[in-house]
Amino acid sequence: MNPYQIKLDEQGKPYVSVTLRGNPLLQNPKLNKGSAFSREERSALHLNGRLPQHIETLEEQVVRCYAQYQEKKTDLQKNIYLNSLHDENEILFYQLLLAHLGEMLPIVYTPTVGDAVQTFSLELRRPRGIFLAYPDIDHVETILDERINPELDIILVTDGEGVLGIGDWGIGGIHISIGKLMVYTACSGLNPNRVLPMVLDVGTNNAKLLNDPQYLGWRHQRITGKEYDQFIDKFVRAVQKKFPQVYLHWEDFGRDNARKNLERYRKEMATFNDDMQGTGATVLACILSGMVAKKQNIKDQRVVFLGAGTAGCGIADQICQAMVNAGLSEAAARKNFWMVDRFGLLLQNSHDLQPFQAPYARDSKEIAAWKVVDKNKITLSEVVDNMHPTILIGCSTMQGAFTESIVKSMSAHCDRPIILPLSNPTSHCEATAEDLMHWTDGNVMMALGSPFPPVNFKGKIYPVSQSNNAFVFPGLGRGVIVSKAKWVTDEMIFAACEALSLASPARKDPMAPLLPDLATAADVANSIALAVANKAREQGLSRVDPSVDFKKLLADEKWAPKYYPYRAL
Numbered sequence: 001m002n003p004y005q006i007k008l009d010e011q012g013k014p015y016v017s018v019t020l021r022g023n024p025l026l027q028n029p030k031l032n033k034g035s036a037f038s039r040e041e042r043s044a045l046h047l048n049g050r051l052p053q054h055i056e057t058l059e060e061q062v063v064r065c066y067a068q069y070q071e072k073k074t075d076l077q078k079n080i081y082l083n084s085l086h087d088e089n090e091i092l093f094y095q096l097l098l099a100h101l102g103e104m105l106p107i108v109y110t111p112t113v114g115d116a117v118q119t120f121s122l123e124l125r126r127p128r129g130i131f132l133a134y135p136d137i138d139h140v141e142t143i144l145d146e147r148i149n150p151e152l153d154i155i156l157v158t159d160g161e162g163v164l165g166i167g168d169w170g171i172g173g174i175h176i177s178i179g180k181l182m183v184y185t186a187c188s189g190l191n192p193n194r195v196l197p198m199v200l201d202v203g204t205n206n207a208k209l210l211n212d213p214q215y216l217g218w219r220h221q222r223i224t225g226k227e228y229d230q231f232i233d234k235f236v237r238a239v240q241k242k243f244p245q246v247y248l249h250w251e252d253f254g255r256d257n258a259r260k261n262l263e264r265y266r267k268e269m270a271t272f273n274d275d276m277q278g279t280g281a282t283v284l285a286c287i288l289s290g291m292v293a294k295k296q297n298i299k300d301q302r303v304v305f306l307g308a309g310t311a312g313c314g315i316a317d318q319i320c321q322a323m324v325n326a327g328l329s330e331a332a333a334r335k336n337f338w339m340v341d342r343f344g345l346l347l348q349n350s351h352d353l354q355p356f357q358a359p360y361a362r363d364s365k366e367i368a369a370w371k372v373v374d375k376n377k378i379t380l381s382e383v384v385d386n387m388h389p390t391i392l393i394g395c396s397t398m399q400g401a402f403t404e405s406i407v408k409s410m411s412a413h414c415d416r417p418i419i420l421p422l423s424n425p426t427s428h429c430e431a432t433a434e435d436l437m438h439w440t441d442g443n444v445m446m447a448l449g450s451p452f453p454p455v456n457f458k459g460k461i462y463p464v465s466q467s468n469n470a471f472v473f474p475g476l477g478r479g480v481i482v483s484k485a486k487w488v489t490d491e492m493i494f495a496a497c498e499a500l501s502l503a504s505p506a507r508k509d510p511m512a513p514l515l516p517d518l519a520t521a522a523d524v525a526n527s528i529a530l531a532v533a534n535k536a537r538e539q540g541l542s543r544v545d546p547s548v549d550f551k552k553l554l555a556d557e558k559w560a561p562k563y564y565p566y567r568a569l
Contacts, residue, residue, distance in 0.1 A: 002150060004031055006564070017569040021046040030148075030193065032089045033563055036061060044568040058563055062096050069096070075112040080123060082108055083116070086182070087126045090192060094561040097186045102519030105183065105470055106451045111425030113179045114164045120172035121209075121216045129174050129197035133218045137231050140238040149193050153481045154247045155239060156181050157198040161222065161254035162275070162310070164424055166397075168254070170204035171217035176252050180274070180473070188474035188525040189558030190481070200235060202228060228257065236265055245543070247480050249274065249473070255310040259356050270480050272488045276314030278469040278476070281497040283420060284318045286447045286467055286514040287391060288497070289504035290418045293445065293514075299326040301336060302387060306380050306402075306430065307395030307423070308339040308346055313356045315393060318497070321490060334359055338387060342396075344377035381406050388413035394421040394430030402431035407439040415443060416510075422449035422467055433464040445506070447514045465513040468521075471500050475525035479532025482554055484543035495535040499528040529554055 005017045018031060025045055026032050033041075035056040042048050056064070065085060072078040082104065086093040097104050106112060116123070132143055160173025177197035184190040203220040204210060210219055223231065239246060248271040250261055262273040272278070291298050303319060305312045316337055323333035339346040339360045346353065346361045353361055364375070370386045372378050384392070384406050392410055394402060402421055410417050417440060421430035433452040436444045442457050447465035455462045476496040480488055503524050505512035516524060533550040536542040544553075 003028060005569070015565045015567055018045060018566050019569050021568075022050065026050065029087055029090045031566075033566075034061065034089050034092065036563055038565070041566045045566060058092065058095055058561070061092050062099055065092060065096050066100065075107055076115045076119070078104075078107045079112045079116050083178075084125065087128070091561045091563060094182075094185060094192070097182070098522070098561065101186060101522060102517060105186070105468070105518055105521070108182050109179045109470065110164055110468070111450045113175055114166050114425045116175045116179075117160075117163050117169045117172040118166065120169070120175055121212065121214045124216065128178055129199065131171060131174065131199055131201055132235065133201035134203065134220070134223055134227075134231055135218065137234050140234055141242065144238060144242055147196050149196060151194050152196050152243050152246050153190065153194040154181070154184070154249060154477060155196045155198055155243070156184075156249040156251060157200060157235075158251045159200040159202050159253055159257070160204070161252070162258065163252045166425070166428075168204055168206045168209075168222075170206060170209050170215070171199050171201050173252055174199040180249075180251060183470050184474045184477060185559065186474075187470060187521045188478040188529060189522075189560060190474065190478055191557075191559040193559075200231070202231060224256075229260075232257075232261055232264075236269075240269060245270075245484055247272070247477055249477065251275065253310075255354070258310040259314070266487055268487070270485050270487050272473075272477070272480070273314075274469055274473050275311050277318070277488075277493050278473040279311050279422070280315040280318035281472045281476070281493050282467050282469050282500065282515075283315045283393065283422065283447075284322055284494075284497045285471070285500040285504070286420060286465070287319060287418060288322070288501040289506045289514045290391075290416075290445045292501075292504075293506040293510040293512075294416050297326060299323045299328045299333070299336075301391050302338075302389045303336055303391045303393065304338045304340065304380070304383055304387070304389040305393050305395065306340050306398070307393075308341040308357050308360070309395065310356075311422075312339065312393070312395040313360065315395065316360060318490075318493070321494070325494075338362065338383050338389070340378075340380045340383055344374075344379060345383055347378075381409070384409050389417075390414050391418045392420070394423055396430060397423045397428040398430060399423075399428050400431065402436070404435070404439050407431070407436060407444075411440040411443060416445050417443070418445045418514075420447050420449075420467060424449040426450040426452075437462065445514055451518070462511075463513050463517070465515040466518055467515065468518055470518065470521050471515065471524055472496050472528065474521070475499070475528025476532050478525065478554070479529040480536065482529065482544075482550065482557060483533035483536040483541075485533075485536040486541045486543065489535075489539060489541065491539060492532050492535045495531040496528045499531040500524055503527065526554065 003020045156177045158173040160170045161168050163169045181195045185192045201218045203222040205222050209215045250273040265271050320333045337360050348361045372382045434455050437455045437457045447467035451466050452464045503516045506514050
C-alpha cells in the first residue's frame, strides 16, 4: 500500500494524506520533513517529542545542511553526506542540490561518483534501486514488483562493466544509476517518485572484487555470449510487459555490449545509451559552437580520436552525421576521421577490429608515404604530425596522453585547435586545461570531461568548459517522456545537440568557453526538452494529442522540491 496520496483541499490546494505515524514516518525519505513538520502535523502524526522544539523552513534547513556539507574534508565524504541526506529527506536533498548545482553536480555524479562506486560494498548504508542478479533472472517480474515507486517514467540500468574511466566494478555501478537519476531530477525536473535505478549483476571480471570477502555482488566471472544476450532479453521483455511506455536508459555497459544492446531494442521502445549518444551530442555541441566562433564548416574538419571504443566511435558517428548533414556523402565524411586505439591507428587489417570500428578504419595505402617507426602500430603523435588535425578528442582514460609535443604539433598547423580531453575521472584525463592553454599560447578551444578550475593566462582568467553529459541527457530524457515518444531517433538527439550549442558563450565571443557554466544546466535542459519533444511530434513518434502545447506541459509537469501540508489518513 502506498503510504501517502496527494490530494486537493476545499480551495483546490494540494496536501499529502499520510498513513504513517511516528518513527516510520521520520524514516521514510520521501515523506520526512525533519525539523520542518508544523505543530499541527506533529500532533496529528505522533511526532510530538520526537523532534526539537524549533520549526525550520526548508530554506533554513538548506543553510544548515550546506554548513554540514562544507565541514567534509574530501569529495568522497561530501558524496557520502549527500547520499545520506537523500536517504533521509529527498525534498531537502534536492533543494540543497539545486541551490548549489554547479558545485555539487561533480560530487553526486562524475567525477566523484567513481570513488563511491569503488567503495560501494564497504560503504553500504541503505540499499536503493533494484539488484537483478543472473541467478534470479527467472524471477525478474517479481523482483521488479519490489520497487518503491509504483509508477515509472524511466529505468536507468547498468551492468557495471564500463564504469566511467575505471572499468568493471560490478554492482558498485548502482551508484551510477542512482547518481544519474539525481541529475535528471535536479536539471530537468523529472519526478523522483517515478524513477527506478537498477544494476544487472552478471558477475565481474575484476579480480579485486572476486577476492574481496566484503564484495556484495554475485561472485562469478561475467557471463558472456548467448547467456548474456538471453539474460538481457528476459530483462527487457519483462520491462516492456510491465511498463509499456517507460524510457530505458542504458549506462556504463562494456564496449562489446553497449552498442549491441542499444541497436537491438531502439526500434522497439524509447531507449538511449548515454555513453554513446549523450557523450556524442555534448561533444558535437562543442564542435558546432567552435565552428560558429571560427567561422568554419564542420565538413572541412580533420578529426583525430585517441580511444576508439564505444564512446569514441559513438561520438564519431554523430560528428560524421553532422558532416553528412552539411553536404558530404557518408563515405567522404568517414575520410575525415583517424581513430587511434591501444594498438595504434585503426587500419582495415588491424587485429581484433570491431564491427562498429570498421567504418573508420583506414586503408594502409593511405599512409604508405607517412614517416612512422612501425606501420603496424602508428602512434597518436605520428598521426598528428602527418595529417594535421583541426580537432583532437580523447576517450582513452590515459592520463597525460596529449603531450606537449603533440599539442604543439597540432597548434603549429591550426590557428584555433579544438582539443577535447574527455576521459574522467580527473586522474584519467588526457591533458589539463592549464597545459593546453600554455602549449597553444592561449589559442586552444577546449572542453574537458572533468571539472577544472579557471586558467590564469597572461594575467587574464579563462573559465574552462566541462563537456559533461549532464547538459544533454536530463533534457533529452524529459523531452522523450513528456512527448511519450515511441523511440529515440538520431534526429531527436541532434535537436538536443543544437539546443545546447545555441547556449554556447563562444557564439557571441570567440574567446569564451564552448559550453555554458554547469550551474546553468537546468536552464539548458528546459530548452533541450522542448526541442526534443517537438522533434518527436514532427517525426510522428509522439503519442500525445497534437493540440497539447509541449512548452506548457513541460512547465506544468516539472517537479520541484517543496513541502506540502500533511493530513493524517
